Amino acid sequence: MPACRQAGWFKTICAVKPEEFKAILPIIPHQPGVYRYYGANHELLYVGKAKDLHKRISSYFTRQVTAYKTRRLVSLIQHIEWTVVNSEQDAFLLENNLIKEFQPRFNINLKDDKTYPYIVIKNEPFPRVFLTRRRIDDGSEYLGPFTSVGKVRELLNFIRSVVQLRTCSLHLTRQNIERKKFRVCLEYHLGNCKGPCEGLQTEEDYMQGIEQVRNILRGNLAPVIAEFKAQMQAHAARLEFEQAEIWKRKIEDLQAYQARSAIVNPRVGDVDVFSVVQDQQYLYVNYLRVLKGLVMDSKSLMVEAKVEEEAADVLLQIIVHLRETFRSQAPEIIVPFHIAFPDPQVKVTVPRSGDKKKLLELSLKNAHFYREEQEQKRRLLLDRKDDGHEMEVLRQLQEDLQLPELPRHIECFDNSNFQGSYPVAACVVFRDGKPSKQDYRHFHVKTVQGIDDFASMREIVYRRYKRLIDEARPLPQLVIIDGGKGQLNAALESIEALGLRGKLTVVGLAKQEEEIFFPGDKESLKLPYHSESLRLIRHIRDEVHRFGIQFHRQIRSKGTFKNELEAIPGIGRRTADQLLMKFRSVKRIRELSEDELRREVGPSRARLIWNWFHSEASATPLPGE
Numbered sequence: 253m254p255a256c257r258q259a260g261w262f263k264t265i266c267a268v269k270p271e272e273f274k275a276i277l278p279i280i281p282h283q284p285g286v287y288r289y290y291g292a293n294h295e296l297l298y299v300g301k302a303k304d305l306h307k308r309i310s311s312y313f314t315r316q317v318t319a320y321k322t323r324r325l326v327s328l329i330q331h332i333e334w335t336v337v338n339s340e341q342d343a344f345l346l347e348n349n350l351i352k353e354f355q356p357r358f359n360i361n362l363k364d365d366k367t368y369p370y371i372v373i374k375n376e377p378f379p380r381v382f383l384t385r386r387r388i389d390d391g392s393e394y395l396g397p398f399t400s401v402g403k404v405r406e407l408l409n410f411i412r413s414v415v416q417l418r419t420c421s422l423h424l425t426r427q428n429i430e431r432k433k434f435r436v437c438l439e440y441h442l443g444n445c446k447g448p449c450e451g452l453q454t455e456e457d458y459m460q461g462i463e464q465v466r467n468i469l470r471g472n473l474a475p476v477i478a479e480f481k482a483q484m485q486a487h488a489a490r491l492e493f494e495q496a497e498i499w500k501r502k503i504e505d506l507q508a509y510q511a512r513s514a515i516v517n518p519r520v521g522d523v524d525v526f527s528v529v530q531d532q533q534y535l536y537v538n539y540l541r542v543l544k545g546l547v548m549d550s551k552s553l554m555v556e557a558k559v560e561e562e563a564a565d566v567l568l569q570i571i572v573h574l575r576e577t578f579r580s581q582a583p584e585i586i587v588p589f590h591i592a593f594p595d596p597q598v599k600v601t602v603p604r605s606g607d608k609k610k611l612l613e614l615s616l617k618n619a620h621f622y623r624e625e626q627e628q629k630r631r632l633l634l635d636r637k638d639d640g641h642e643m644e645v646l647r648q649l650q651e652d653l654q655l656p657e658l659p660r661h662i663e664c665f666d667n668s669n670f671q672g673s674y675p676v677a678a679c680v681v682f683r684d685g686k687p688s689k690q691d692y693r694h695f696h697v698k699t700v701q702g703i704d705d706f707a708s709m710r711e712i713v714y715r716r717y718k719r720l721i722d723e724a725r726p727l728p729q730l731v732i733i734d735g736g737k738g739q740l741n742a743a744l745e746s747i748e749a750l751g752l753r754g755k756l757t758v759v760g761l762a763k764q765e766e767e768i769f770f771p772g773d774k775e776s777l778k779l780p781y782h783s784e785s786l787r788l789i790r791h792i793r794d795e796v797h798r799f800g801i802q803f804h805r806q807i808r809s810k811g812t813f814k815n816e817l818e819a820i821p822g823i824g825r826r827t828a829d830q831l832l833m834k835f836r837s838v839k840r841i842r843e844l845s846e847d848e849l850r851r852e853v854g855p856s857r858a859r860l861i862w863n864w865f866h867s868e869a870s871a872t873p874l875p876g877e
Contacts, residue, residue, distance in 0.1 A: 273313035279628045280306045280334065281621050286346045287334040289325065289358075298325055298358040299350045301343035305334050325358050335550045336621050338614055346547055369404050370394045371469060378424045378448045378458050381417055381465055383408060395469045411468060415461040416446050424448055477503055520607050522582040524575065527615040528567050529623050535563060536626065537570050538619035540611065541580065547614075552622035564591050586612050642685035649730075649785040653768070653777070655757055659730040660684050665716075665743070666734040666796045667697070667708045675700065677712040678800035681728075682792055694803045706742040709733065714746035721750065731758045734793055737769055744771055761793055817841070820864045827853055831861075841865075 285305045289298040302308030312326055337343050374380045375391035383404050387394050411417070418424075422434055434449035446453035484499035525540040539551045551574065555566060568591045574580070584599040586608050593600050603609040643658075650658050660683060667677035681691035695715065700707045713733075720727060733743045740760030747753055760769035766786065767776035779786040817828035817838060831852060835841050841849075842865045849858035 273310070276332075277306070277310055279625045280309055281336060281624075282306045283336045283621070284339055284343045285334050285336040286343050286350065287332060288350070288356075289329045290331050290333065291328040292330055296354045296356045297328055298356050299347055299354070301347040303343075305336070309334070336618050337547075338610070338617070342614075349547070369401050371404060371408065373462060373465065376424075377426070378418060378455060379462055380419070380421070381408070381411065381462070382419075395466075407469075411465055412444060415464050415468075416444060417458075417461060417465070418445050418448060420449070422449055520611065521584070523584045523586055523601075523608070523611070524571070524580055524582045525586040525611045525615045526567060526571055526574075527588055527612060527619045528563055529616070529619045530563055531623070534623075534626075535566055536619050536623040537567065538615045538622060539574050540615045540618075542582075542611065547611075550618065552618060554622070554626055564589060567591060568593065586615075588612060588616070645784045645788050646685050648783070649788060652779055652783070652785045653730070653757070653759065655730060657729045659728075659757075661726065661728040662730045662732065662792060663716075663728045664732040664734060664792045664796045665709065665712060666793075666800050667695075667705055667712065668800050675705070675708045676800065676803055677708060678796050678803060679712070679716055680792065680796045680799055682788075682795075685788060687795060692799055694799075705735070706738050709735065709739045710742040710746050713743040714749065717746070717750055717752060727752070727756050729756060731756055732789065732792060733758065733760045734796060735760055736762050740769055740771065761789065766790065817861070820860055822860045823857060827857055 282304050283306075284301075284303050286299060286301050287305060287309055288296060288300075291297045300308065309332065312329075335346065337346055369383050369385055370387065371394070372382060372384045373393040373395070374382075375393070379392075383401070384394075412419070419439060420437065422428075424434075428434065429449065429451050432450070436445075436447045436450050436452070439445040440447045440452075446457070448455070448458055480499050480503045484496045484503065487493070487496035487499060520542060523542045525542060527538050529536045535555050537553055537555070540547050541550070553570070555570065567587070571585065571587075571591070572594070575582075583597070584601055585593065586601050586603060588602065590602055591600060601608060603612055646658055646660060649655070653659075662682040663679055664682075665677065665679050667675055675697045677695040677697060679693045679695070681688045683691075693716065695712045697708045697711055699711050713731075717727065731743070731747075733740045737760060740758065743758060743760075744753075747756070747758060758771065761767075762769065762776065766789075767778055768789075769776050779789075817823055817831060818825055831841050832838070834852065835844070841861070844862075846858055846862040849861055852858070853861070
């Protein structure tokens with residue numbers, strides 16, 4: 253089973269070999285995002301984007317790979333990381349950022365000097381607006397980047413069709429204009445420019461047009477889309493369907509642009525974004541490191557919640573730790589609620605709307621997914637801790653149950669039957685908090701007539717520890733009886749008969765309420781639901797259930813099960829099957845009156861069955877008595 257652990261500064265790491273991939277497949281979300289494959293020594297091999305992380309990542313391991321490069325990549329993968337984003341476009345941009353920074357050796361096609369396009373408003377008199385791939389620190393305003401060059405060009409054409417802007421590269425200083433150095437060009441005569449080169453447009457009027465450009469690029473496109481729809485409908489009414497289709501495509505492009513990425517807004521600048529999700533035991537914190545409006549790093553971590561500490565206090569400690577770890581100099585942090593940050597030079601923002609709110613929502617989405625993954629990994633036993641952690645859990649269990657010794661050796665018993673079939677039982681053994689499967693034992697109940705859970709428990713506990721004594725093997729520090737007070741008392745009878753009272757601790761675990769019973773106590777002990785102690789006890793109980801059910805299935809597959817009805821002298825399989833077919837279980841048959849039985853199987857068989865279930869049987873003696 254692969255072991256999942258917390259990443260260094262990314263969201264999720266799962267140590268995995270290709271043949272073990274199916275074990276972690278359930279925790280990969282069906283969400284857009286970016287995934288990263290790492291090899292030996294934490295070498296970043298490949299960064300990819302996906303509309304559906306679950307489908308994309310699984311495709312590398314669940315299908316036959318034919319390309320040599322892909323086969324080689326899969327053979328080198330040691331662990332996987334992924335980060336959830338809001339959209340496929342966001343995944344595309346984040347993928348590019350990571351590739352540019354880390355240059356993974358399997359991202360061959362993206363290892364070039366190209367980058368995504370920006371729209372620049374040039375820092376000059378009568379600023380030009382044009383597409384560029386280069387950002388120059390000259391005071392110009394850069395909007396973007398954008399994922400599609402074609403759509404950027406179409407957007408610029410749209411802007412120029414709405415706002416009259418110059419496209420020339422003339423140096424339009426006041427002195428040059430006053431000296432009449434320039435003449436208007438064809439764009440002026442076509443109505444695309446107001447002629448600032450000849451002084452036909454003031455700089456103030458031109459800058460009003462630039463402000464309109466900013467509004468369009470910020471997504472305030474509702475009035476523009478309404479105008480385009482009117483144009484489309486007008487062309488359609490005149491049966492000019494080709495022109496109507498052009499306007500329709502423009503509307504679609506504008507709507508796609510309107511849903512622009514929250515990741516890549518340069519106005520956000522350098523910020524650290526933190527979010528937190530809390531349950532009864534843990535806090536799950538996500539950190540997004542944003543540089544120049546681009547998400548560069550992501551980290552999620554889980555910390556145990558303290559009852560006496562507020563979430564804001566815990567989050568503040570984590571923020572200080574993460575900023576020191578990553579040497580962050582961001583002048584602003586974005587958080588879901590106010591915190592008293594110790595550095596007055598750092599601005600604390602709790603956004604209500606806008607791009608910063610979108611970044612916070614993205615961080616919160618990652619925190620929620622991280623929490624779900626951690627819970628899923630615990631259910632799948634993928635979050636195995638080291639020996640130190642296991643011993644810490646045992647010390648906590650010793651304290652919670654007030655045990656005289658550290659319970660390094662724990663045994664748990666459960667018995668069961670199937671519709672009145674002869675009962676079986678199981679015993680599982682945990683050593684140092686981990687299953688010791690070579691010590692597991694199955695039991696055929698031998699001395700009990702009929703179905704008697706208490707007598708069955710009495711027998712198997714006696715047999716188990718009689719053998720350990722005879723073979724001079726060590727006894728457990730803790731024995732768990734899966735059942736209520738009745739089964740606990742039955743087990744204690746065997747413990748006392750063997751002279752083991754006081755040499756080991758025996759407790760009962762209620763099947764439904766998960767309450768712990770001690771011998772002689774009227775009140776049960778309820779451990780905190782999310783406590784490590786109860787989680788270990790629950791794990792042990794689930795393991796004994798699994799082991800016992802497995803034994804049942806093996807016996808049934810071999811045809812060695814007999815129904816309790818067949819144990820009644822004078823009652824054969826045909827009569828037993830007839831009754832079970834109608835009443836479904838031996839328990840219901842046991843509750844029938846003799847008259848009801850007579851109507852089904854006749855008076856003689858009814859008398860035999862009724863006497864079997866209602867005769868006063870003496871208590872089953874202990875084995876060896």
